[in-house]
Structure formats: C-alpha cells, structure tokens
C-alpha cells in the first residue's frame with residue numbers, strides 16, 4: 001500500500017531535536033521528503049537526517065534562523081527551486097526565556113516573540129503563494145497549552161503561543177477556499193530539552209497538574225501532526241488540538 005504522504009515535500013522548522021525531530025521522522029515514515037530546518041544545532045539536524053535515511057526515508061538539513069524574514073525567503077526559494085513544490089509546513093521552532101513580568105527583560109520578550117510568532121509568519125508569508133498556486137497544502141503551527149491557559153512566569157511565551165493561535169485561525173479563513181488547511185497543535189508538558197532545563201521542583205509540580213499523571217513524548221505530538229498533514233484531515237481547518245494528557 002502506498003504511504004499516505006508519498007510524493008509530498010514537508011518543511012519542519014527546528015527539526016534537529018525534540019518535538020521537531022519526532023515530527024520530521026514521523027512525516028518521513030509516512031513517505032514525505034522532509035526538509036529538516038535548524039538554527040544552532042547543525043550536528044543534531046544531520047542526526048535527524050541520518051535517522052530518517054536509516055529507515056529508507058529522504059531528508060535534507062537546511063540552516064536558517066526563522067526569525068529572519070529575508071533568510072526565510074531564501075530558504076523557501078532554495079527548497080522550491082530544488083523540489084519544485086512544498087506541501088506541508090510545520091512551524092515548530094520555539095524558544096523560552098521565562099521570568100516573572102516584573103523581571104522580564106525587553107530582549108527576552110522580543111526574542112521569544114520573534115522566534116515563536118514572527119518565525120511562523122515569516123515561513124507562512126513566503127510559502128503561502130506556492131500553496132495558493134498549487135491549490136493545496138497543510139500548515140501546522142506548534143502552539144502550547146501556555147497559549148491556551150496562560151502560565152505564570154511565561155508572559156512572553158504565552159503571548160507568542162496565543163498569537164500563533166490567532167495567526168492560525170486568520171490564515172485558515174484566508175486560505176480555506178483554495179483547499180489549504182491551517183491548524184495548530186498545542187502540546188502540554190512534553191519530555192524534551194526544553195522541559196529538561198526546568199528545575200526538578202517545577203517539573204514535579206507540572207506533572208502533578210496533568211490528569212494522566214505523566215509527561216507526554218515528542219512522538220505523542222508527532223502522531224497528531226502527521227494526521228493533520230495527511231488526507232484524512234482534509235476537512236479540518238482553523239482548529240487547535242491540545243495534546244496534553246488532559247491538562248486543558
């Protein structure tokens with residue numbers, strides 16, 4: 001049987017590690033050619049490519065800081081120039097710079113908004129004209145339960161992730177008539193470098209707030225992204241799907 005994403009080209013931002021790597025691997029398992037974007041972690045991105053190639057998939061690593069509008073434009077031109085089309089865009093790249101609002105530095109606010117929210121705008125802005133021309137495509141933005149519920153100590157991050165939901169819903173309305181689906185996935189507390197960096201006490205408190213009593217895995221998130229990237233979700237757009245063990 002043909003794989004669901006055979007013949008598709010997918011760009012996954014921040015795919016060298018964590019949730020992005022799991023998404024890249026899952027899309028490749030479903031048959032997509034995956035462009036593994038990275039910013040600082042070139043070696044890890046090459047590991048993602050090697051992992052995909054180890055099970056017979058096809059992937060390529062491309063470095064680009066998603067917060068840089070012109071660099072994103074060049075990345076998109078390079079991909080379209082080489083593969084002629086892009087069918088799936090997963091905006092996964094994200095950073096945290098946590099602090100209480102009274103202590104939050106302006107540069108930490110800007111860095112988080114520039115990467116998490118403007119980064120998604122940048123890739124969507126450059127890729128949507130190709131999606132419109134080909135009258136189809138899937139855009140999946142990785143938001144967070146912090147963007148749905150808010151979270152003390154994460155005003156910048158929550159604002160970026162809530163903004164991503166607004167971006168998702170608006171672009172979904174703009175592109176729906178051309179068969180382009182735009183959805184957001186909001187993970188809860190997922191076991192990656194991002195959450196490993198938290199103090200043990202904060203991790204325990206976060207796990208205690210999860211009805212299922214455990215952290216999620218990057219693969220838990222990748223499964224729903226693969227569903228939203230494929231044909232089975234063709235009539236779903238403008239949605240936010242929480243993958244959070246019941247947190248929200």
Ligand code: NAP
Nearest residue numbers: 014018019038039040041065066093094144187190192194
């Ligand atoms: P992670 O392990 O810290 O990985 C972050 C990824 O983002 C890395 O691959 C990193 O690439 C990339 N990135 C950061 N800045 C970038 C930039 N300017 N340009 C391109 N790539 C950039 O985090 P994660 O847990 O896998 O998180 C992935 C996404 O899920 C993020 O959007 C995060 O906000 C979201 N999320 C995570 C959780 C969680 O509990 N872990 C919960 C909800 C939502 P380089 O290393 O190459 O710089």
